[in-house]
Amino acid sequence: MAFKSLNTEHYVAIRYLALPKSERPTVEKIAEECGVHRATIFEWKKDPLFDTELKRQMVRNSTDMLPDLIESLPKIAIRDGNAAMAKLALQINGLLTDKVEVETKDSGGTDVEALAKRIAALQKRKDTE
Numbered sequence: 001m002a003f004k005s006l007n008t009e010h011y012v013a014i015r016y017l018a019l020p021k022s023e024r025p026t027v028e029k030i031a032e033e034c035g036v037h038r039a040t041i042f043e044w045k046k047d048p049l050f051d052t053e054l055k056r057q058m059v060r061n062s063t064d065m066l067p068d069l070i071e072s073l074p075k076i077a078i079r080d081g082n083a084a085m086a087k088l089a090l091q092i093n094g095l096l097t098d099k100v101e102v103e104t105k106d107s108g109g110t111d112v113e114a115l116a117k118r119i120a121a122l123q124k125r126k127d128t129e
Contacts, residue, residue: 003049009034010050013041018057 003010016030024030031038044050070092077086090096 003047006049006053009036010044010053013044014050014054014057017041017045017054018061
């Protein structure tokens with residue numbers, strides 16, 4: 001059954017679960033703090049609303065570190081010869097996109113009449129062969 005809203009115990013668990021593993025208490029400690037069994041924490045993590053809020057908290061926790069992370073990408077790419085890291089660094093800086101742009105040299109659009117004549121000529125040639 002999905003949560004319709006989260007309560008205080010959920011937010012306490014989210015606060016702890018969003019921490020890096022090195023700083024995070026055990027699930028048992030988190031459950032104790034929330035006043036629930038440890039299995040309940042695992043059940044909460046399966047809930048879409050809980051999971052969404054947990055991810056939001058992780059983003060809030062890591063926002064301050066993003067400039068340092070972005071700054072380190074080119075250094076890591078160069079040091080390790082890491083093509084994926086280089087691609088990511090270029091994409092973040094708008095120098096590489098997955099977008100494909102197509103330019104046309106024809107500014108007048110499609111000449112339907114000329115195409116019809118060409119099709120008729122090809123059909124006629126096919127019929128004579």
